[in-house]
Amino acid sequence: MKKNWKLYLTALFGLAVFCFWGYVRPEVILARESFQLFLYQDDYLMERLAFPGGMARYVGEFLVQFFRFVTLGALLSAILLVAIQQLFGVLLKRVLPAVSEKILFPVSFLPSVVLCYLLCDLDFSMTLPVGLLFTLVLILLLPHRKMPAFIVSCLLVPIGYWQAGPIIVLLPLYHLRMLSIPRERIAVVAQTSGMGLLLLACIISSSYFVPYSLENIFKGLDYQMIQRGKYGTDEEMVYDRLLRMKDWNEIVRRSNEQEPQSLACKNVVRLAKYYLKQISGDELKENLLHTYEVLTSGMAAMMMSDVYLHMGFPNISQRAAFEVLESTSNYNMSGRELSRLVETALITGQYEVALKYISLLESTLFYRNWAKQMRELAAHPETIKRVPFYGPLQDIYGQTVDVNFF
Secondary structure, eight states: OOTTHHHHHHHHHHHHHHHIIIIISHHHHHHHHHTOOOOOOHHHHHHHHTSTTHHHHHHHHHHHGGGGSHHHHHHHHHHHHHHHHHHHHHHHHHHOTTSOHHHHHHHTTHHHHHHHHHTTSTTBOTHHHHHHHHHHHHHHTSOSSHHHHHHHHHHHHHHHHHHHOGGGGHHHHHGGGGGGSGGGHHHHHHHHHHHHHHHHHHHHHHTTTSSSOHHHHHHOTTTBOSSTTOSOOHHHHHHHHHHHHTOHHHHHHHHHHSOOSSHHHHHHHHHHHHHTTSSOHHHHHHHOOOHHHHOOSHHHHHHHHHHHHHHTOHHHHHHHHHHHHHTOTTSOOOHHHHHHHHHHHHHTTOHHHHHHHHHHHTTSSSSHHHHHHHHHHHHOGGGGGGSTTHHHHHHHHHHSOOTTOO
């Protein structure tokens, strides 16, 4: 038992992270995937690699596509954070060999705990932990001898910067461990300063090739969103998850315990009461808040797109979906809302428009099969009438005026 205490502590941490994302904050997992569209295209990869930290962003977005399933997203998050903890633990032993492992090992959890806290905020992307993981791997691959390590580091600083972003600054700082040797101090400071200047030159020169300010490049282009607060509140994420699950009883129960503050959440509650036959369709329409009042964030627009489609207003549902696409701070797209645009285009008879979005979704992993089914509907519009959900909505659209579209 005493010999394996590190293994047990690591397993306990991994289990805690998994339970946290899977059961305490599952709405964050789903929300991350909702604001992203990972495409299996060469152009998509090259677009990511054209910016500093591009490989870290590409891998981070690759992982997030699996967040469509809460359990899988929680598992991948736990694996990533445990990997960072393990690598950081090895690094600590190299830097502080004289310090007891009983002290160093608990400290090794600190970066992962901080990252877990930061990732509760959608404004922090998965690029940050992936970039840190890349950097730790590069540091641990350095030769043990001082001069070869310095030469390799000089090569890895520009390469690592372009692949992982400015977090590669940890690599030059790693060499400061040699300050404990008095006769090496001057050389270590000189070498570390040289690598720091090299990194600074890389950052400044990259500002001439990418359309971002130097300040944002220093922060990391995709570590944290440039325009913060566009995604929405925690409350909106919770209600959005319940709306996707169509858990009408839980929506009403939660609203009875505490009235939601978000106007979009209030509309979701009204929709839930309608499905539970607590209010009529006319009451639902009469009490529905106007579009310009509720589309205050990306998550609010996402919920309202669902609400309006449930009510039979495809045009305003389409408008809300476009608002979501405009709310992605890193200029990404949303697979969920592209799917919505396909649906509204099919309902309103815009089949060529639907095919445009379908072609994008066919380049994804989890939307591909659904997109192929939608392609069949777009190619044979007469079959839409036979689809239980789209058929009635198409009939309603053809017979009524979408009064909420303004």
